[in-house]
Amino acid sequence: MxxxxxxxxxxxxxxxxxxxxxxxxxxxxxxxxxxxxxxxxxxxxxxxxxxxxxxxxxxxxxxxxxxxxxxxxxxxxxxxxxxxxxxxxxxxxxxxxxxxxxxxxxxxxxxxxxxxxxxxxxxxxxxxxxxxxxxxxxxxxxxxxxxxxxxxxxxxxxxxxxxxxxxxxxxxxxxxxxxxxxxxxxxxxxxxxxxxxxxxxxxxxxxxxxxxxxxxxxxxxxxxxYPVKKKKKTRKIEEKTIFLLEYQGKYLLQKRPDKGLLAGLWEFPSQEGKLSLEEVEKQLHAMHAKAETIDMLGSAKHIFSHIEWHMLGYRICFDTIEQDFLEDFTAVTKEQIETEYSIPSAFAAYLSYIGSK
Incomplete structure (x- = not known):
């Protein structure tokens, strides 16, 4: 009462x-x-x-x-x-x-x-x-x-x-x-x-x-x-394709720029826009990278304070890769990802596929 x-x-x-x-x-x-x-x-x-x-x-x-x-x-x-x-x-x-x-x-x-x-x-x-x-x-x-x-x-x-x-x-x-x-x-x-x-x-x-x-x-x-708050601006939506790249039992990571969103953190390689399987295959062919398997991992969403990422993921296991391609990434094991390399929760939906088949 x-x-x-x-x-x-x-x-x-x-x-x-x-x-x-x-x-x-x-x-x-x-x-x-x-x-x-x-x-x-x-x-x-x-x-x-x-x-x-x-x-x-x-x-x-x-x-x-x-x-x-x-x-x-x-x-x-x-x-x-x-x-x-x-x-x-x-x-x-x-x-x-x-x-x-x-x-x-x-x-x-x-x-x-x-x-x-x-x-x-x-x-x-x-x-x-x-x-x-x-x-x-x-x-x-x-x-x-x-x-x-x-x-x-x-x-x-x-x-x-x-x-x-x-x-x-x-x-x-x-x-x-x-x-x-x-x-x-x-x-x-x-x-x-x-x-x-x-x-x-x-x-x-x-x-x-x-x-x-x-x-x-x-x-x-x-x-x-209550409390009265001015409405926040609508979040900007960004579409991205996330790649879980596996080669010789290791996973390829890259580091984000030192400034901006998720600055300086490790991430799975990505590309703007949602690519179809055919578009992914064309890009790999152009890079002379031969994929053993390409699996679509499904869609995911992550919300930041001012941006939403709408993502589509692929896991790509390689037979062979040009050395020039590898130089853009850091190859790490599943154990290193678990203990050493910090991958933001924005990628959590795809992080769970590490080590799975």
Whole structure:
């Protein structure tokens, strides 16, 4: 049952959230310590990625790179392999850049203030606020999508949260609500409330919400209209043909350019457009590459933030290949793909055919 809504002071609202958090907070592995390094790793991984998906990556990452020095020294190819499947690979590159900066400019000691954390590559206002408040007890907010969603419903605020001025105003309001000694718990209460109660997809569980009595939208059908966001631009669709090329028991990979989408990562060779079997055979003939078998692997789709790849795959096993053709690729074994070479999840539909017949 939804309580009758009335005006309450922000201090009461913060207290209600903390009481709820104390009894209902999620048991997450990165909450077992106040170590700023492990909190940082978790926060970067959690950007654009579900909690359940992150847990396994988090454990494997810390087993191999347990501290700032290990991260600063890791080779990029190994780092990309550890990150494989999480996507948004610049997050991993910025982690390493920031670790190197901590080693050289902070003598290996993790910065302990919001202001210093903001200077590190890949750390914005939210992440700096999360680390500063949770690891160091600094009284700063950590405002992410959960907070925007809950706050706009709480206040029935119809302003477009994609506008910087609106975001700044909400951040200032949350900062004014921060309890003096429990900023980290308060910030995490917003996270858990957004994950379990005022959820991003679907109807919120207002009857279980600890701040429903203060919420102007609690129990109302219109609650799903909040937060107000300007519609995103329609994604650009790109058609591609993906080639799984096998020669003498090895697979041919190529590296993407150092800039742009999936920069610097390994991939299966591809070509723009969806080629028919006849078109593939003509291209192979022109390159003097003799195929033993050509199998169509079917269609797949991968969605990036602004682009969709609509793909058609072929597995081609070669009898003979001109040496000039081979020079454009790196030949690797199935085991090397599994342990060394990071292939983005965009190619996951075709990665599963490695080693199969």
């Amino acid at each position: 939804i309580h009758e809504r009335k005006e309450v002071c922000m201090g009461d609202l913060a207290n209600d959230m903390l009481l709820w958090y104390d009894k209902n907070h999620r048991d997450l592995p990165w909450r077992h310590s106040k170590n700023p390094y492990t909190i940082w790793i978790s926060e970067i991984m959690l950007q654009q990625t579900r909690v359940e998906a992150v847990k396994g990556y988090y454990a494997r990452f810390l087993e191999r790179l347990p501290d700032v020095q290990a991260l600063a020294e890791v080779k990029e190819q190994e780092l990309m392999k550890l990150w494989q499947g999480l996507g948004y690979y610049n997050r991993a590159r910025n982690l390493k850049k920031a670790a190197q900066m901590i080693m050289t400019q902070y003598d290996g000691v993790f910065p302990d203030t919001y202001e210093e954390l903001l200077k590190l590559p890949g750390i914005g206002e939210y992440t700096a606020g999360a680390i500063a408040s949770i690891a160091f007890g600094q009284s700063v907010p950590a405002v992410d999508g959960n907070v925007y969603r809950i706050y706009t419903r709480l206040m029935a605020q119809k302003d477009d949260i994609m506008q910087n001025a609106v975001r700044k105003a909400i951040r200032n309001e949350i900062a004014a609500m921060l309890p003096e000694k429990r900023a980290g718990d308060f910030n995490q209460a917003w996270m858990d409330l957004g994950a379990d109660i005022c959820i991003p997809n679907g109807k919120p569980l207002c009857e279980k919400c600890p701040i429903a009595k203060s919420c102007k939208m609690a129990g109302k059908e219109e609650v799903l209209a």
